[in-house]
Amino acid sequence: MDILITTHTEFGYVHSDRIIPDKTAIDGVRKGVPNLIKIADKYSAKITFAVMPEVVQYFPKDVDHEIGLHIHAGWEKFQYGNFSCYIGDMYLREHTSHRGTSTVLRDYSYKEQFEMIRTGKDYLEEALDVRPISFVSGRWSINNDTVKALIKSGFKYECSATAHSKPCHHDWSKLPRICMPYQPSVEDYQLKGNLPLLEVPISQMFPRGNVNPENIPIYGISWLKACFLEYYNQDAPLFHMCLHSPCMTDPYFVSKFDELLNFISKHKKIHFIFSSEISDYENFVPKNNIFPYLVRINSKILKLGFNAIKLKVLGSRE
Numbered sequence: 001m002d003i004l005i006t007t008h009t010e011f012g013y014v015h016s017d018r019i020i021p022d023k024t025a026i027d028g029v030r031k032g033v034p035n036l037i038k039i040a041d042k043y044s045a046k047i048t049f050a051v052m053p054e055v056v057q058y059f060p061k062d063v064d065h066e067i068g069l070h071i072h073a074g075w076e077k078f079q080y081g082n083f084s085c086y087i088g089d090m091y092l093r094e095h096t097s098h099r100g101t102s103t104v105l106r107d108y109s110y111k112e113q114f115e116m117i118r119t120g121k122d123y124l125e126e127a128l129d130v131r132p133i134s135f136v137s138g139r140w141s142i143n144n145d146t147v148k149a150l151i152k153s154g155f156k157y158e159c160s161a162t163a164h165s166k167p168c169h170h171d172w173s174k175l176p177r178i179c180m181p182y183q184p185s186v187e188d189y190q191l192k193g194n195l196p197l198l199e200v201p202i203s204q205m206f207p208r209g210n211v212n213p214e215n216i217p218i219y220g221i222s223w224l225k226a227c228f229l230e231y232y233n234q235d236a237p238l239f240h241m242c243l244h245s246p247c248m249t250d251p252y253f254v255s256k257f258d259e260l261l262n263f264i265s266k267h268k269k270i271h272f273i274f275s276s277e278i279s280d281y282e283n284f285v286p287k288n289n290i291f292p293y294l295v296r297i298n299s300k301i302l303k304l305g306f307n308a309i310k311l312k313v314l315g316s317r318e
């Protein structure tokens with residue numbers, strides 16, 4: 001089984017087990033990236049860094065891992081508990097002509113998206129001496145125009161699909177929970193077609209949720225291990241994890257991610273790969289198998305389940 005780790009490379013710090021994407025917290029990149037590389041090297045794991053243009057000057061030089069592009073459109077203030085921070089990319093703000101504030105990429109026209117992607121790509125090429133061909137969108141938001149703009153800009157891999165989900169800022173609801181890479185259709189990026197781009201969905205836990213170490217405080221590490229086993233036991237060709245670089249500045253997340261990679265690397269026929277090494281895995285029919293989860297139910301899952309039932313009961317009374 002191939003193992004892919006995509007990392008949204010951006011500023012921020014961890015507070016109460018949660019990432020606060022503060023633009024002044026440059027250690028989210030300056031320390032988060034080398035810390036992640038240190039763990040990855042321990043297990044000969046490969047990391048695909050999706051780098052925001054605004055963090056480029058803090059990204060370490062001569063990194064032996066893949067570098068892709070991460071775009072956060074617009075400029076808007078968000079509240080995180082007692083903290084407020086801006087979402088957006090300062091470099092793109094200063095070097096593109098669009099002045100929209102929406103942080104949702106699909107809200108922009110083809111022309112505007114193309115300009116952001118092209119500007120970001122050119123900057124990465126010039127400053128880091130790489131040719132990025134992998135892409136991750138901020139807030140997981142793309143549409144048919146994004147796909148068109150990526151192909152026109154020479155990208156080959158798109159890694160923003162949080163299969164099975166549809167909040168207000170993205171739509172991946174047509175993808176089944178367990179979904180392998182596919183070439184999107186020109187009419188609908190969520191359907192299979194023959195466009196020259198590979199959509200690489202992130203592995204999803206049961207019943208939902210990205211396989212991301214940042215989810216460990218919510219679901220418990222045993223739930224992420226169960227998801228790995230659900231894929232592994234049915235010979236799924238790919239297991240795709242994601243994370244944000246600032247979580248690697250926090251000792252709790254560092255030790256948990258180390259534990260997860262240690263668990264995964266003990267299995268046979270595991271190959272860590274970059275997104276640029278992915279092929280179109282044919283003839284795999286995914287099956288849901290909740291058995292690995294049943295034997296790994298933990299106190300966090302029980303608490304989540306209890307709260308969901310409580311909400312349902314309270315909701316039905318109203």
Ligand SMILES: [Zn+2]
Pocket residue numbers: 008010070072137138139
């Ligand atoms: Zn991001």
